[in-house]
Amino acid sequence: MTANAPPPDRIPLARIVSPRSVAVVGASDDVGKFGGRVFHYLIKHGYPGRLLPINPNRPAIRGLPAFPRLAAAPGPVDVAILAVPVAHLEAQIAEAAGAGVGACIVITAKLAEAGPDGATLQERIVGIARGAGMRLLGPNCLGIFNPVDRAMLSSSLALEADAFAPGGIGVVSQSGALMGTLVSLAHDYGARFSRCVSVGNQADLELCDFLDYLIADEATRVIALYVEGLRSPARFRALLHQARAAGKPVLVVKAGRSAAGVQAARSHTASLAGSYEAFAAVCRDAGAVLLDDWVPMVLAADALDRLPRLRAPGRGVAVMAGSGGSTAILVDQLPEAGLRLAAISDATKAALAQWLPPSHLHLPVDTGNFRDGTSEAGIGAVLRAFMADPDIGAIVVPMTTGPRMAANAALLPPLAREGDMPLLYVMGAGAVGDEARAAMRAADFPYYDRAADALAVLRALEAEAEGRARAGLPPPARPAGAGPLPAPAGLPGGMLTEAEAKRLLAAYGIPTTRERLAADADAAVRAAEAIGYPVALKGVSRAVVHKSDLGLVRLGLADAAAVRAAFAGVAAALERAAPGTMEGCLVQEMARGGIAELILGARHDPDFGPMVMVGLGGVLVELLRDVQLAPAPLSPADAEAMLRRLRLWPVLAGARGRPPADAAAAAEALVRLSWLAADLGPRLAELDVNPLVLRAGGEGGIAVDARAVLRSQANQGRETSR
């Protein structure tokens, strides 16, 4: 934006979150106006620093001396909050810059998100600010909630709630209204926050700046993000890894899973959403937990802040309650939530037998079946048995209306803490359950109103534990014979021929069909004889993407006559389809013994760099969207995990008595492809192996067809700067 390097920041980011002095431009007594509301909330929530109302028409506001303009306020002003009309914004920013303000929180909207004029104005105010070493948060944001330092720098109506006690949840959100809403909801459940930042249009300070800050922030134990589009994807990815290394779980909701969501995000904060699938792959790789909705995100963040964490991923769920109906419905919901009922041990059964008749020694446990009625001792004994069972990772208690709701609820928090196991208490009733809820709040323990919420939270806890378990794995190592890339001369730009694409694969040790390029029918017969019949024959032209559709592929040619006839037929078809582009025919061995087909893919994502993809071949890939994506390069364990996450994995593993396919060969091909993708970097537009034919276990696999498009050196994708 400016030609010279900008001056250093006047204040560090931590002082923007926790300023020693705050000026409120447009402060007034009228809480119906933005400035009045900001000022009110600062006072209401006990802001301990210097508070400077700016108002040209009033000598004092709520007992504090007011100043007609920022320049007249006694400095230094760490933060100025601006909710001025957009027409006055540029002048106010200039005034703030001139007055030595450290940073402006710009609540004003209708900037870049409103169209080209707004985008130009936004660029101008950023230029003014950065030219002065002043930082900007927003515009189109709702500021900062910082309960740790009682600095509530926001006009959000969420601050109508009383007494935000500090806690461990840090939030960065591109939507201010959503941030206020999620804080307000979770606050009612007893959740507590450290610092919450609404970044709006991210014109200057952006999501990653605050993610970085929260990772280092001592008060923050878990981080929740609402993302519309990233300004610095590579930095985001690196920060996710840093957060995991720091032991701080990161939970993310990202808009733009659907085309309509992409459009909504753009209309909202002028964000380009990027590829959701690549974003999801990067989150998984870094152990961040990606969710579809903000309610489970904030409830899961609270669970990670206040409940014991899962000891390990993959264990089962125990269910106990006093209503057979609610437990029956809940256990039916476990599989689609990606969870399973635990298989309890004999020791657990023996413990249950003290309280339950022999026919009821199984999950779910209905305390209504206790031989001598529901009792504190019985509940304690059952829960202790659960917490000692090696297959139980978590306990869900879906309570309904009944006697002693509050008293029974109050039993649970000490037991869960004693057993160091997450226990998710659900109170399904309406206001008649409020005493039970109050008991949980009094014990500083989370609770849920919906079994569905509890299961979504538990699924997030599982994902967190999976990410944590993977943190210690060694980084991917290059397998022998994977590379190096051919010299640049061997890498033409644009679409490669099948033979060229396969040479790239072969250079990385991926088995390909034996084949030769033949310029005429005689050469094709010689090639077939060298390879051995039967052979396949494919017309070669850089101008043709889908060879099969044009009749350019002939399979199972058994003798010289068949090869000659095929050559003539392919040449004629190609001449019709793309005259003058034929480069010959590829004569190829027929892959034998295949029992399954995979599609492997690689591309360079503009946000996150090299990615690889795998799915089962055939028409079902598109129909079922059963593909897995991961950032390259991969370790063998990563590649195997991708294959196992395919819904059609059982087809590879040998469903219904079929022989298992050589999944190890598939994983190795995927690893090698991932190194090819990593080495090609931005030059790789796309590369598909379709199919990789897999033989039975131990017999390997082979790339039968491949296509690739490379970018020329001059036209490479790179990290976008939005």
Added chain:
Amino acid sequence: MTANAPPPDRIPLARIVSPRSVAVVGASDDVGKFGGRVFHYLIKHGYPGRLLPINPNRPAIRGLPAFPRLAAAPGPVDVAILAVPVAHLEAQIAEAAGAGVGACIVITAKLAEAGPDGATLQERIVGIARGAGMRLLGPNCLGIFNPVDRAMLSSSLALEADAFAPGGIGVVSQSGALMGTLVSLAHDYGARFSRCVSVGNQADLELCDFLDYLIADEATRVIALYVEGLRSPARFRALLHQARAAGKPVLVVKAGRSAAGVQAARSHTASLAGSYEAFAAVCRDAGAVLLDDWVPMVLAADALDRLPRLRAPGRGVAVMAGSGGSTAILVDQLPEAGLRLAAISDATKAALAQWLPPSHLHLPVDTGNFRDGTSEAGIGAVLRAFMADPDIGAIVVPMTTGPRMAANAALLPPLAREGDMPLLYVMGAGAVGDEARAAMRAADFPYYDRAADALAVLRALEAEAEGRARAGLPPPARPAGAGPLPAPAGLPGGMLTEAEAKRLLAAYGIPTTRERLAADADAAVRAAEAIGYPVALKGVSRAVVHKSDLGLVRLGLADAAAVRAAFAGVAAALERAAPGTMEGCLVQEMARGGIAELILGARHDPDFGPMVMVGLGGVLVELLRDVQLAPAPLSPADAEAMLRRLRLWPVLAGARGRPPADAAAAAEALVRLSWLAADLGPRLAELDVNPLVLRAGGEGGIAVDARAVLRSQANQGRETSR
């Protein structure tokens, strides 16, 4: 249970729900005890009839004269409520029967659900009651809420809430705790109920009795059911059809989707869950809405009671709110909720253009982008445009924290009523949104706390509209040439051979491969020559289920020598596998030109009678569970709809440039199979056509293999009486 016909009921069922006099056995001042609580709630909720406390130790309770025993109370006693210890239950039932009580509500538990001893006791008390013409509700139930008549006959803590105003939602639940919980939750949202009945173990009166009652009940406009297991499935099915004919939507949650859920239901109310898939098929067929969870069930029931219903199924959803973040997340969730964003018309865009800049004339509408700020006029104009748009079926408004929450909420109910379109208002914030919620309650309008709840409700409204749209279709008509069944002699019991199974198919007009049974190799060659080469040859033995696995199937035999060799090979293989069982070999035409394979199935469900099933052939059927089930017989439209509901339908319809398969032929085969299943009735254990090979559109399909197991006449399934 009793040998003689029982005497007539002393009172009709409507008087049990709305009794003129109620005796409470064990009534006391102690609301910590069941009897005390029941008595308290009757008084608290203003029971207008005669109230008779039964207590041997007290002359009066809460100012009403008490009686030492039922027989001492002045009759007639319509209903006695018993929450006595199980050891005293039989004596109390006998006392009630002797005292001329009309019906007993038995809250006492630990009967059939607790094991064999309890089951025996339960049978005895039913015998005593029915022998006297006295009806029983329960045991192991929580009684009846009847807000219409202020008869709250229950100990449920849900009755701690104040003032249950009468409404249109009727409930029958096998779980009393769940009923109390769902009533309590929905009550807080402003939902209102007509009659709610907890049927517990259904020892005498059962779910269908009350479903029947609610269909006729004038106060009830929509019915919600929680089912663990049905006592009279055929009656249940007929009642669902009656409810639809009466214009009363039925919503159902059923336990037992998973094995663990089946076990939980059995432990809870001694219910056998039956096949969930058959239950679901019957619900769909009757237009009942089956849900996975009780929260969306009761919220959807409320929406059907208080909101305008969808005009037609299949339309899109419009989304409007003041937070771009919440709308972006919501539109991303539509597809997985089975919903879609509407495609707005040019007229709607023109209306939006009055308020929004040209770049924002699309869904979702973010009122934050209104050119002149959010306004009442703008909200009204946008909603009116939505309600006039032919592709918009419903509107979702996912609100977050913001200024004027309550005032903006209050705008919506009159607009939705004016436009006669469901509008689902979501207030995502915590207590700071309570004023907005109160505004909706004051307008007698539903609202939601979770966007996820609103989407689940909308999905249920869609299902209701789909069921309503199908109500007017004519009943299935038997196609020409479908049947009649062969004479009984032609229907052996046990497993049929492939040829026998195919003769059954052929008798119903389902095309089968031409084939002949050959006793020896010479006959096989003659058969092959009559049919035309190439042929298939299959060993025939009633003892073998999976022919392919044993090498008993040889395909593509091109000449006489191949047929002879195959016959010898098959005979040898069969002699090894099942000595002495060979009935010859089936010589069969090879099905040509197939482009897709289906599996068709038929069976007689013990609960719901004949059912047909369809799925795409191959290993994926089991893996993806991509099958559709429906009660037989089917209409052609039913059959086509089943095919279209398959996830793999696009494979049949011609995905990725493949030619479409002859789906009409598949539908016709399914219809014909459904008549075969209907005619076989309980004799049909199971019948599979696997595969039905489909050729391209218009070229038909053919049953290539079939297997069937029939029950002998003496051993037929029939409606179970549990």
